Amino acid sequence: MATSVAVRPAPGTEILGKLRRIAREPVLALTILAVAGLLFLLIVYPVSLVALWGLRDQAGNFSIDNFAVLWQRPIVQKAIWNTFVLVLISVPLGTIVATFVGYVLTCTDVPARRLMRILITLPMIFPPFTGAMGLLMLFGRRGLITYDILGLENFSIYGMHGIILLQTIECIPLLSLIVSGTFAAISRDMEEAAEDLGARRLRVLFTITFPLALPGILSAALLHLISVISDFGTPMIVGKGFSVLAVEAYSQIMYTYDLALGTALCTALLVPALFGFIAYHYLLGRRSYVTVTGAARGPIIHTMPWFIKWLVFLFLCLIVFWNFSQLAVYFAGAFTKLFPRDLTFTLDHFQEWFRTTKQLQNSLSTSMAAALAGGVLAAVLAYLVTKQDFPGRKLMDYIGTLPWGIPGTVKGVGYILAFNFAPFFWTGTYFILILVNIARSIPLALRANVAALQQLDPSLDEASLDLGASRVRTFVQIILPLIRSSFILGIIYIFKDAMTNLSSAIMLITPRTELVYTTMFANMTKGAQGDALALGLEIFLINIVLLLLITRLTKRSPLELFQI
Amino acid sequence: METRKASSVRLEHLTKMFGAITAVSDVSFEIPAGALVCLVGPSGCGKTTTLRMIGGFEEPTAGHIYIGNQCVDAQPPYDRPTAMVFQSYALFPHMTVYENVSYGLRVRHKPTREIEECVHSALALLELQGLESKSPRQLSGGQQQRVALARALVTEPEVLLLDEPLSNLDAQLRVRVRGEIRALQRQLGITAIYVTHDQEEAFSLSDFTAIMQAGKLIQVGKPMDIYRRPTNTFVAHFVGLSNIVHVEALEVRAQDATVRALDHVIHVAVPPPSRDGKFAVVLRPEMMHLCPADRDGIAARVKTATFLGPLIRYVVVTGAGLELTVDVTNPTAEQLFSEGTAVAVHLPDQVPGLLAV
Incomplete structure (x- = not known):
């Protein structure tokens, strides 16, 4: 019941007060400055360079004309148009399918719901490029189904339809998980109240259930939008002539060394992705009303007529069958000479493991270093933005999450621009790979730690300070042990992400610093299918070990690894 | 220690x-x-x-x-x-x-x-x-x-x-x-x-x-x-149930005052909060008594009677329409009133202080 008074303090007094308070604690002040500096160096500086380079002419002067000229290049127009069409089809399609799957798995009596939920989300731990490789081996020009079984000569899976198919199927696990969470948070009371007022089942669904879940569905759609725009691997492999922005920017810089055109394409890539990110953030902020109503009882489980129930079940089975057949083909490809042409069993491809020990070393060491440094940075940043009050706190939180909205290609180009010149000469080093891995994966780790910190009683922190412990001691002895499992989870997120960093790493490696994942990708593009699959299985194995490690260390479900 | x-x-x-x-x-x-x-x-x-x-x-x-x-x-x-x-x-x-x-x-x-x-x-x-x-x-x-x-x-x-x-x-x-x-x-x-x-x-x-x-x-x-x-009235209400009754100042002196509340003269033995004579008194429910209507006191009618264990809490309405809450602890037989009964309210002759209003 605090009343507002007529006299307001002069604007800025409050900020000055906060600054004064921080300044009294040098350790805290220095930490904030250091973290802010790191965020600037790792995220803001490289990305703004991309936009700046896109906005200048040969002489180095600021110019938009240059941009206008570039836009008129057919190559740019085509890439923009293609990306636009892809987003227009892929995003709604993926969102609708994932929402449907999420809904039936949460709110209906479809048979074997628990098992289905696990089977549907399992592809998240499949080996890398399971979908793309499986698609090519089954439906490619010489695919098992298209060529051998159906005998189609002119069918091609390459192109936009292939990309859309892959993106739609591959978004289902994560997106349906997010949407499921939203449906599960809807209180049954709402739906029962509507039924009580006389609304029929379908009416309740469309007037209560979906509107309440809409923010969650939309934020899933925005995540999908960002990933479709940023997707580099899928169009590279099944695009073949269908050029999109992410791939075109890469080619311009890596093959034709056209920095001006490359950065212009990156800027075109960055703008919609950032828009998606900002909208996503905005929605997350507003989503609270779903949880306010209380998740205690969950939504009503709707019973469906038997034929619809089994139709839905069949559909889910189809998705599961599709995914697992791709996985089976993946294994088949790794253990045969040339699937499906030559089905002789062989372990030859696994010699690639021994040929790439250097790459494995590089991958493991850069990922490990990124995971440890990034994990600590994420935890400290999370502590600062949740438990401290200083000007710029929200901005720091925002920037820490920003890499989500920055396509990997843009990060790669940004790092080339930022660290290839004085005062940094870091291109070609392991160091730059570590940095880009931190920048790429910090959002996940940050969110995990922030979520854990928000659940902590704020008095715990204060009690420790009150008893005379310094900030550092409080952080190490009270905060870290209490958020231990999120802290570990964050480290493992970053490690896993770093091991499969393609889009930005591919621009920053040199022959000396090649990685397992980039080597696998190179094998795929040059047609060494079996070798690529063998390396994919190596990464798969490492992931499985990691999963077991997580369950051990954090006593949490491994599925949490995938939840945002 | x-x-x-x-x-x-x-x-x-x-x-x-x-x-x-x-x-x-x-x-x-x-x-x-x-x-x-x-x-x-x-x-x-x-x-x-x-x-x-x-x-x-x-x-x-x-x-x-x-x-x-x-x-x-x-x-x-x-x-x-x-x-x-x-x-x-x-x-x-x-x-x-x-x-x-x-x-x-x-x-x-x-x-x-x-x-x-x-x-x-x-x-x-x-x-x-x-x-x-x-x-x-x-x-x-x-x-x-x-x-x-x-x-x-x-x-x-x-x-x-x-x-x-x-x-x-x-x-x-x-x-x-x-x-x-x-x-x-x-x-x-x-x-x-x-x-x-x-x-x-x-x-x-x-x-x-x-x-x-x-x-x-x-x-x-x-x-x-x-x-x-x-x-002030906020504190009076916050620290306990109170009847705040506006009074007419009869005599205001440096060290004490005499006031009239509901035709009843009350003496206050502390310096009044101001000299302007606008006062109220805080009458705690336990400071008053209820008697049958034929006794001395201020005429009122019982609006509600609530049994609270150690006491009975009456809300009465005076002839002037003022509502008063009166607690009767350990009531005698003649102090048991049903709702609607006419009663006489007995006010204290002294109160500990005055409120400025």
Whole structure:
């Protein structure tokens, strides 16, 4: 019941007060400055360079004309148009399918719901490029189904339809998980109240259930939008002539060394992705009303007529069958000479493991270093933005999450621009790979730690300070042990992400610093299918070990690894 | 643990604004060393914010805080000689009782022997022996409360801060523990500031009670003085059920006054709050009596009668339409009135103070 008074303090007094308070604690002040500096160096500086380079002419002067000229290049127009069409089809399609799957798995009596939920989300731990490789081996020009079984000569899976198919199927696990969470948070009371007022089942669904879940569905759609725009691997492999922005920017810089055109394409890539990110953030902020109503009882489980129930079940089975057949083909490809042409069993491809020990070393060491440094940075940043009050706190939180909205290609180009010149000469080093891995994966780790910190009683922190412990001691002895499992989870997120960093790493490696994942990708593009699959299985194995490690260390479900 | 060093606490024009909202507005008062002061007021009145500013968790927008004679404005919480008992207790869940209580001493790098002695005497003081290796989760609410208290006291603070420490306990335990806290505070002679929204708790515990409303300090004083002589109608209502009756001033003198309330002459033996003669009196329900209508008194009619165990609470309406609440303890047969009965209300001839209106 605090009343507002007529006299307001002069604007800025409050900020000055906060600054004064921080300044009294040098350790805290220095930490904030250091973290802010790191965020600037790792995220803001490289990305703004991309936009700046896109906005200048040969002489180095600021110019938009240059941009206008570039836009008129057919190559740019085509890439923009293609990306636009892809987003227009892929995003709604993926969102609708994932929402449907999420809904039936949460709110209906479809048979074997628990098992289905696990089977549907399992592809998240499949080996890398399971979908793309499986698609090519089954439906490619010489695919098992298209060529051998159906005998189609002119069918091609390459192109936009292939990309859309892959993106739609591959978004289902994560997106349906997010949407499921939203449906599960809807209180049954709402739906029962509507039924009580006389609304029929379908009416309740469309007037209560979906509107309440809409923010969650939309934020899933925005995540999908960002990933479709940023997707580099899928169009590279099944695009073949269908050029999109992410791939075109890469080619311009890596093959034709056209920095001006490359950065212009990156800027075109960055703008919609950032828009998606900002909208996503905005929605997350507003989503609270779903949880306010209380998740205690969950939504009503709707019973469906038997034929619809089994139709839905069949559909889910189809998705599961599709995914697992791709996985089976993946294994088949790794253990045969040339699937499906030559089905002789062989372990030859696994010699690639021994040929790439250097790459494995590089991958493991850069990922490990990124995971440890990034994990600590994420935890400290999370502590600062949740438990401290200083000007710029929200901005720091925002920037820490920003890499989500920055396509990997843009990060790669940004790092080339930022660290290839004085005062940094870091291109070609392991160091730059570590940095880009931190920048790429910090959002996940940050969110995990922030979520854990928000659940902590704020008095715990204060009690420790009150008893005379310094900030550092409080952080190490009270905060870290209490958020231990999120802290570990964050480290493992970053490690896993770093091991499969393609889009930005591919621009920053040199022959000396090649990685397992980039080597696998190179094998795929040059047609060494079996070798690529063998390396994919190596990464798969490492992931499985990691999963077991997580369950051990954090006593949490491994599925949490995938939840945002 | 014997008597400790106690310090006085002085607040000077303390103000805290959150954006345009004033949470605490120009609060000044001094707490003598060794006293227990309760900050009391409705929720959102600024009492917890005031406590948190003393502990160093909130930066005052304006004003100063002195502990002893030292200004502590620039000191972060870990440098202040205060210790806080949090509403949620804030026991570290990953530490045992012993580790929790010894934390403040370990932070100060005390020798292990000394830590052991201090912790054991603190645990003994609060009757927690044998629970050293238990985790906070395994304790009952009352035990957790005492661990929080032990953890705060073991660092030998000059000022103990308590933020609604009993609000998570059930009603019976609350009464017991508040007695224990009071006894302990007296025994140690420590200065304590205690925040609560419960006036009964405040009255039963404190040497001085400070009433806050909407960020402002309204009245500070001994509990009985506040109850008997509230300075305004808010305090009068907050510290107990009151009938506030406007009076006509008959004689206003420097040291006392005579007034008329409802045709009844009342003498007030303290200096009136102003000379302008606009006053009201606070008539507590227990200060009045009800008699059958044929006796002397102010004619009224019973509106409601509520049986509350030790007393019957009547709401009566006077001929002038004024509603009065009258408590009758230990009623005689003739004091049992049903609703609608005509009665006579007997007012006191003296009241402890006047309210300016």
